[in-house]
Amino acid sequence: MKILFFCSLLLSINAAYADSKYSFEQGEHLFRTAGGYGCSTCHGMFAQGGGNIGGDVRGKGIDKLNSALEKEPTMLLLSNVLNREQRKLLSSYLIELGKMPSVEWIIDGQVTGNSASIKKGVLSQLILVNKRLETIKVALPFVAKSSFIEIKPYETKAVQWIPKEGTIELVYKQNVQVIQTK
Ligand code: HEC
Numbered sequence: 203m204k205i206l207f208f209c210s211l212l213l214s215i216n217a218a219y220a221d222s223k224y225s226f227e228q229g230e231h232l233f234r235t236a237g238g239y240g241c242s243t244c245h246g247m248f249a250q251g252g253g254n255i256g257g258d259v260r261g262k263g264i265d266k267l268n269s270a271l272e273k274e275p276t277m278l279l280l281s282n283v284l285n286r287e288q289r290k291l292l293s294s295y296l297i298e299l300g301k302m303p304s305v306e307w308i309i310d311g312q313v314t315g316n317s318a319s320i321k322k323g324v325l326s327q328l329i330l331v332n333k334r335l336e337t338i339k340v341a342l343p344f345v346a347k348s349s350f351i352e353i354k355p356y357e358t359k360a361v362q363w364i365p366k367e368g369t370i371e372l373v374y375k376q377n378v379q380v381i382q383t384k
Pocket of ligand 1: 233236240241242243244245255256257259262263266267270274276277280284292
């Protein structure tokens, strides 16, 4: 009896996990395609802002989304095409993303020196936005030895890692991003 209970518990945990993973991916897909252009056009590929007009919406719930869809002139067009289920899907996706601390590094043609701080020991996301007209390659030794990422022009990519204590310096030509871990 005990064993049976344990097995069904495991099964239901697995099902719940698979379910939440599925809706995360569905939410991400909708975030990038809603209305034909996606929320990502104004809020960035990972809802982190991306230097666009909408800004960072990670962690925003259904109330914030509904009110933005009613009041934000640039989002009005979307309020007709999104039903309740889709709004729920989008806000769960944003809440899920909000649990993951993030650092955004926008690599453009200007000389920049940005600094961010992040907690150690928590799964985090580094989001790289390439606003240059060339494919860039950045070394990511803090993710793994000899690891690097290649980002095409106007592409955004993200890597996940668990920060350790110390300072990370990311450099591409005149663009520098420093991440301090506390
Ligand atoms: C055409 C640009 C544009 C698009 C597309 C867009 N937004 Fe927005 N969104 C904005 C702007 C501008 C704001 C207001 C930002 C502010 O107040 O700082 C906003 C606000 C929000 C807010 C409220 C933020 C807060 O702090 O209360 C949420 C949540 C949001 N958007 C989610 C979405 C989602 C989800 C989608 C896709 C269904 C989307 N947006 C599509 C431009 C856009």
